[in-house]
Amino acid sequence: MRIIGGKLKGLRFNPPKNLPVRPTTDMAKEALFNILQNQVDFDNIKILDLFSGTGSISLEFASREALEITAVDQNFGCVNYLKSISTEHQLTQIKTVKADVFKYLNQETETFDLIFADPPYDIPRIPEIASIIFEKKLLNKNGILIIEHQSRQDLHNHPNFKEKRKYGYSAFSFFVN
Template sequence: MRIIGGTLKGRRFSPPKNLPVRPTTDMAKEALFNIIQNRFDIEDLNVLDLFSGTGNISLEFASREVQHITSVDLNFGCVNFLKNTAKDCGFHQVKCIKADVFKFLNQETEQFDLIFADPPYDIPKIPEIATIVFSRNLLKENGVLIIEHQSMQNLSANPHFIESRKYGYATFSFFSQTNNSL
């Protein structure tokens, strides 16, 4: 795992091998951040990273000087690794929370500019993420929800769906309150 941009560009991390993760590939992550940086003033974002795993995406946002990042994962080892790595890097803007993502979403009241979700590909509740985010009004005006999922899955039935971008076996589906295309 490595940071591809920002203040720690090129820095590599070695998470423990026993963590139940499937990190976003560098190619897909670079494409994702190109899209995000073309749409937002990235340093002004309030980001929620769901199913954060090793913190690959959270650390990338922090390296690009995003000021507020909330990372949520159920696995204690993942949360600990991200918490320690963020501290070692001096990324005090990363707030790690150990919680079930669906319970967290159903209790959260804060609004975010960008919500990124990278759930395990095999969970059947992936479409529920967008439903909960919009029913709970968790995005700020012009905010975006991005869900990474396997390319065989289609999330376009949600009324807030904008578009999807495929990178190998992974697809990023984009959702917004305003339905403006990226």
């Protein structure tokens, strides 16, 4: 895993092999951040990274000096790994939370400018993520929700759906508030 932009550009991380993750590919991550850099002022946004895994997306946002990042994952190893990398590189804007994402969303009251979700592709509850976020009003005005999922899955039925971008086996669905 490597950082593709910002102050840590080019830095490589080697997460432990035993973590239950499927990290976003560098190609897909680069495409995602190319899209976002034209839409988002990174240093003024508050981000929620759901199913954060190794923290690849959180670290990318931190490298681009995002204001505040909350990374949520239920795996203790993933949370500890991201905490240690954040501490080592003095990325104080990353806050890690060990929690079941669906329980977390149902209890969360803060709002965010950008929410990124990269759930395991095999969970059947992926379409619920957008519904919960918009019902709970967790996105600020003009906020963006991005859900990474299998490219063959279709999330366009949600009223806040904007577009889907495919990158091989993966896709990003964008929703706006």
